[in-house]
Amino acid sequence: MPSLPPIRPEDEACAEKAPGGGAFDAPAPDDNGALFDYLLRLGDDSLVLGQRLSEWCGHAPSVEVDLSLANMALDLIGQATFFLDYAGEVEGRGRDGDALAFHRDVLDFRNCWLVEQPNGDFAQTMARQFLFSAWQRRLFAHLAGSADAQIAAIAEKAVKEVAYHAELAAEWVIRLGDGTEESRRRMAEGIEWMARFVPELFEADDVVAFLADRGIAADPNAFRADYEAEVAAILAEATLPPLPQQRPILGGRRGHHSEHLGHLLCTMQFLPRTYPEAVW
Amino acid sequence: MVAAARRDETAGLWSVLAEVPDPEIPVISVVDLGIVRSVHPDRVIVTPTYTGCPAAQVIERDIRAALDAAGYRDVRIETALSPAWTTDWITPAGRQKLLAYGIAPPTRSAVACPQCGSSDTEEISRFGSTPCKALWRCRDCAEPFDLFKCH
Numbered sequence: 001m002p003s004l005p006p007i008r009p010e011d012e013a014c015a016e017k018a019p020g021g022g023a024f025d026a027p028a029p030d031d032n033g034a035l036f037d038y039l040l041r042l043g044d045d046s047l048v049l050g051q052r053l054s055e056w057c058g059h060a061p062s063v064e065v066d067l068s069l070a071n072m073a074l075d076l077i078g079q080a081t082f083f084l085d086y087a088g089e090v091e092g093r094g095r096d097g098d099a100l101a102f103h104r105d106v107l108d109f110r111n112c113w114l115v116e117q118p119n120g121d122f123a124q125t126m127a128r129q130f131l132f133s134a135w136q137r138r139l140f141a142h143l144a145g146s147a148d149a150q151i152a153a154i155a156e157k158a159v160k161e162v163a164y165h166a167e168l169a170a171e172w173v174i175r176l177g178d179g180t181e182e183s184r185r186r187m188a189e190g191i192e193w194m195a196r197f198v199p200e201l202f203e204a205d206d207v208v209a210f211l212a213d214r215g216i217a218a219d220p221n222a223f224r225a226d227y228e229a230e231v232a233a234i235l236a237e238a239t240l241p242p243l244p245q246q247r248p249i250l251g252g253r254r255g256h257h258s259e260h261l262g263h264l265l266c267t268m269q270f271l272p273r274t275y276p277e278a279v280w
Numbered sequence: 281m282v283a284a285a286r287r288d289e290t291a292g293l294w295s296v297l298a299e300v301p302d303p304e305i306p307v308i309s310v311v312d313l314g315i316v317r318s319v320h321p322d323r324v325i326v327t328p329t330y331t332g333c334p335a336a337q338v339i340e341r342d343i344r345a346a347l348d349a350a351g352y353r354d355v356r357i358e359t360a361l362s363p364a365w366t367t368d369w370i371t372p373a374g375r376q377k378l379l380a381y382g383i384a385p386p387t388r389s390a391v392a393c394p395q396c397g398s399s400d401t402e403e404i405s406r407f408g409s410t411p412c413k414a415l416w417r418c419r420d421c422a423e424p425f426d427l428f429k430c431h
Contacts, residue, residue: 050332064405064415071407078332082361153362158331160364160431161411168406 034207035148036090037110038217040100041207041253042151043083044111047101048261049132050076051268052119061122068168072129075161082154102272106262107255114197116252116261120190123176123183127190130169134230135201137162138223147215170234177238188240199248207253289321296350297324303338304410307381310339314369323356327365330411330431367431384416384427393418394425403427 053073060066084097095103114132119125140162143155176187202220204212211217231243251257271278297319298311310316310326317325324343328336340357347355367386370378375385382394390399398420405415406429413426 064407067405067409067415068407071411074332074334074411075330076332078330082331149362153360153364154331157328157361157364161331164406 032090032092034210035216036087037207038211039083039087039090039151040108040110041112043080043087043097043100044109045115045132045136046076046083047080048109048111048264049115049128050074050080051264052115052117053125053129055119056125065122069125072165072168075158075165079154079158082158086150086154098272102269106257106265109255109257109261109265110253111257111261112197112200112252113249113258114194114201116258116264117194117197118260120193121186123172123186124190124193126169126172126176127187127194129165130173130234131191131194131198131231132201133162133166133169134234135198135220135227137166138227139218139220142218142222146218151216170230173234173240174238177235177240184239187238191235191240192244195243196246196249198243200250200252203250203253205253290319292350293319293321293324293347293352293355296346296352297343300339300342300346303335303342304412305378305381305383307377308370308374310343312371312374312377314367314371314374315339315365317360322354323358325358325360327360327363329365333411335410365431367428370428378428382425383413384425386428386430388430391416391427393421393423395423396421 050073053069053076056069057066057073060069080101081097084100088095088097088100114128117124117128119128137159140155140159143151144159146152146155173187173191176183178184179187202224204219204221208217208219212219228243235242294311294316297316298309300310302308302310302313313329315326315329317327319325324347326340326343330336340359343357347353347357370386378385379394384391384394391401392399393401393416396418398418400419401416402419403414404417404424407413408415408426412428412431414429415424416427417424
């Protein structure tokens with residue numbers, strides 16, 4: 001029985017870099033591949049959470065909250081635009097931020113699981129925001145010193161906005177946690193649901209390690225203790241139990257996602273995919 | 281001679297830019313707002329206020345239109361993210377115009393009501409009608425007002 005010819009090393013190298021190839025695998029940690037992947041992670045976190053928050057527009061409990069959520073969504077989508085435009089430049093295949101946002105499929109998204117979780121009720125939305133923004137604020141504070149000038153510039157600018165998000169969300173966690181019986185129950189449930197997605201935020205895989213070695217990425221473990229201390233303090237002030245230790249769910253950075261992301265993308269991508277050249 | 285001519289050229293550009301209003305707060309210009317970072321004979325460097333500010337694209341378009349109308353078609357507009365814009369860059373004239381318009385200028389001390397001047401004020405919402413503003417209320421005259429947030 002004839003055997004298959006051996007794979008030539010040059011073909012193997014090509015396959016790894018094929019467009020859309022190996023969506024489930026970490027990219028080979030060469031300079032551009034790793035940087036592109038890391039920029040997708042940063043951009044997709046902001047994009048997906050920004051899209052989620054925008055779902056509240058016109059539905060929030062009060063007009064002030066409606067404005068808060070819409071403004072945070074704007075900040076996040078602004079961050080996503082900068083990160084994804086830069087990702088497109090690094091990739092060098094002529095894609096810009098819009099192309100990356102609207103013309104990738106779910107397996108090519110590199111956001112964490114936390115941001116794609118459904119809004120649920122207002123408490124669940126704020127639980128998600130608190131756990132994410134407290135992390136993103138520290139991440140951006142570190143990235144403001146990145147050896148990559150463009151990442152540093154985006155992070156330096158965005159960290160001031162994210163500080164606002166983190167404070168606002170922490171205040172709601174306290175107000176609802178230390179509120180009525182019902183608000184407390186809902187916030188406790190929100191935190192309990194979102195807690196399982198926190199360990200992924202601190203996953204430092206080969207891409208992060210490769211870029212952190214070069215001073216480009218931030219190893220999130222550098223600020224993990226600080227993050228956990230803040231979360232513990234806010235939950236205590238909110239009279240809520242500490243963050244439960246649950247089985248962590250990982251994989252968003254490699255393209256494994258919950259079913260929720262696909263539904264989100266259907267809504268977000270419908271118009272530009274159906275009418276590709278639409279302008280308004 | 282050449283240096284003087286170059287100065288004249290940027291002076292002309294500055295005066296054009298000083299007439300370009302901020303689209304959200306039209307009483308102040310992009311120069312008052314502190315987003316024009318530098319002006320060269322062949323290019324103008326601007327910086328966005330907030331990362332997601334929807335006015336950023338409008339601002340660039342308005343600057344382009346004003347430059348074109350004044351005959352500066354060859355002058356490019358470039359965007360620089362770093363150093364990040366801060367409300368400290370709003371000019372004293374810009375702060376006065378904000379106050380006269382009913383928006384409390386950014387401050388790190390007590391927020392004074394732009395209507396009656398009282399410092400007995402409170403925050404209603406950290407986010408207001410635009411990313412740069414928070415909603416406040418005066419406890420003395422009971423008027424709500426916008427505060428340009430420190431940033």
